[in-house]
Amino acid sequence: VRELYQKKGYYQADVQIDERELREQGFVSLRIREGDKLRVTDIRFEGASSIDEDELRSKVKSKTWGLLSSGTLDDAQVGQDVAALETLYK
Numbered sequence: 001v002r003e004l005y006q007k008k009g010y011y012q013a014d015v016q017i018d019e020r021e022l023r024e025q026g027f028v029s030l031r032i033r034e035g036d037k038l039r040v041t042d043i044r045f046e047g048a049s050s051i052d053e054d055e056l057r058s059k060v061k062s063k064t065w066g067l068l069s070s071g072t073l074d075d076a077q078v079g080q081d082v083a084a085l086e087t088l089y090k
Contacts, residue, residue, distance in 0.1 A: 001030060009037040009072035038073040039065040051088065059084040 005013035012035025021029040043064060045056050060081045065071025 005034065009039065010034045011038050011073060012036060039071040040073055041065050041071065056085065059088055
């Protein structure tokens with residue numbers, strides 16, 4: 001359940017099973033605290049001078065939050081972006 005929330009951008013989500021309810025009633029009861037939805041609001045390249053910023057941006061698939069994009073933080077995509085930038089520099 002926590003992973004599903006994280007995929008939707010709720011990285012602070014806390015999911016707990018009510019053990020007493022399970023033990024006494026035989027029901028699985030989840031307590032979910034979503035927290036704030038995390039979004040990518042800006043992507044910056046600092047200290048990059050040997051490669052043009054437009055070329056760097058072309059390698060990054062993560063989208064920033066705005067009118068046409070949810071900008072939801074996606075750990076897997078960020079990892080792929082980092083790998084693509086490392087490959088470009090190598």
